[in-house]
Amino acid sequence: MNEKTEELRDIFTSVTDGEETVTESQENTRGSLEQDERSVEERVVRVIARMRERYDFETPLSDDELVAVAKGFYEGESDADLAEDLDVAEEDVFEARMSLHLVSDDDADEVDLVAIRDRNEDDATLADEYDVGEERIRRYRRVAAAKEESRAANDRYRDELDTVLADSALSERMATDVREDGLEDATEGMETNVDF
Incomplete structure (x- = not known):
């Protein structure tokens, strides 16, 4: 190493707290059709918590059940179906939807x-x-x-739920379509006539 290179190496080592190399962990920075299901639920729980704080609504349903009601609403499930799935009264599901502005x-x-x-x-x-x-x-x-x-509330909470759950449902459908299309493309032209 020449003198300038050694000098640069010393500067680098002092700036990086003695590390000889720096490796940045790679992150998926682009969008993904596959979403982490936990992050969707966490985002919905945060919206519910803010709504509970602002409106002080009471419901016998837990936050997990409220998330299920919201998700079911965006998946087109009826109050009766949701009530059966959650083993609660249909009126409780209706009231929960109204409290979440899901009309x-x-x-x-x-x-x-x-x-x-x-x-x-x-x-x-x-x-x-x-x-x-x-x-x-x-x-x-x-x-x-x-x-x-x-x-x-300028439909703020409904818009947030739309963003989280409607986009999530769309992403899930698109991811399924992409996987199916990928499988079709991969198997296109393959001979499938096999004798055993």
């Missing part, structure tokens, strides 16, 4: 929720007017309240 188009059944929300009449009066049961009116009012609560 579907089917929840309103083409009723003017704003009109129902703003009316002061009791449930029986509205039930007669809309020709439905009082339980249905209570449900409509709960849906209207959940939508209003979500709107007041």
